Amino acid sequence: MVPPMKHGPIAHHPLTETPYNKLFHAGNSAHGVPLYAVLGSGAPPCKAPTALRSAFNLYGGRCFYCRAIMPPHVSMQKVSLDHVVPRKQGGTNLLHNLVIACKDCNRAKAASPIGAFRQDSSRAYLDALEAHIADAIRALSASG
Numbered sequence: 265m266v267p268p269m270k271h272g273p274i275a276h277h278p279l280t281e282t283p284y285n286k287l288f289h290a291g292n293s294a295h296g297v298p299l300y301a302v303l304g305s306g307a308p309p310c311k312a313p314t315a316l317r318s319a320f321n322l323y324g325g326r327c328f329y330c331r332a333i334m335p336p337h338v339s340m341q342k343v344s345l346d347h348v349v350p351r352k353q354g355g356t357n358l359l360h361n362l363v364i365a366c367k368d369c370n371r372a373k374a375a376s377p378i379g380a381f382r383q384d385s386s387r388a389y390l391d392a393l394e395a396h397i398a399d400a401i402r403a404l405s406a407s408g
Contacts, residue, residue, distance in 0.1 A: 275289030275298065275359075276288075276289070276359075276396070277359050277360060277362075277396075278360055278389070278392040278393045278395070278396035279328070279363070279389075279392050280392070281325070281326070282319075282323045282324065282325055283316065283319035283320045283322070283323045283324070283325045283364065284316075284319070284325075286302055286303045286304070286319040286322070286323055287300045287301070287302060287303075287312075287315050287316065287319055287359065288300060288301050288302075288303065290309035291309060293311075297311060298311075298312065298358065298359065299311060299315075300312060300315035300316075300359065301315070302315055302318045302319045302322065303319075304322060305318055305319075305322055311357065312357055312358055312359035312362055313345055313357050313362060315359075316345060316359070316362050316364070317340070317345065320334075320336070320343065320364055321336060321337055322336055323336055324336040324337075324338070325364045326364070327343075327364065327365050327366040327369050328346070328363035328364055328365055328369075328385060328389075329346075329365055329366075329369040329373065329381070329382050329385045330366060330368070330369050332366050334364070334366065341367070342366065342367055343364060343365070343366060343367065344364075344365055344366075344367055344370045345362050345363070345364065345365070346362070346363050346364075346365035346369070346370050346373060347361050347362065348360075348361050348362070348363060348378050348389060349361055349377070349378075350374075350375040350376070350377070351375075352375045353375070353377065360393075360396075363389075369381075
């Protein structure tokens with residue numbers, strides 16, 4: 265396994281629960297795309313969507329929207345990655361824009377903004393993002 269690089273909170277997912285907390289920034293591809301290692305997987309670093317799927321397959325997690333518990337190795341027919349900012353609205357495949365969702369929530373949200381789908385989820389994501397940014401600022405301030 266490639267040892268995780270120490271980039272502090274800057275390159276981590278804003279959500280701190282499993283499986284998001286099992287991903288570590290391991291560098292960038294030759295094209296500048298962030299690559300992530302999954303703790304305990306032994307797999308080479310990969311792009312965010314693949315890494316998050318791998319972390320979920322190893323550790324399980326919850327649907328970000330309805331909070332349903334989804335154990336590891338659940339069929340990807342029941343689980344999906346959702347884009348917080350939909351791709352149709354300019355969302356990316358970068359780690360901070362991806363969450364685990366059950367298929368029912370993913371279908372219901374479709375290409376809607378998170379706030380239009382579930383305001384409680386929107387608030388939770390914004391709170392996590394605010395804490396993530398504050399941690400990153402503290403880390404940058406402490407380093408120099």
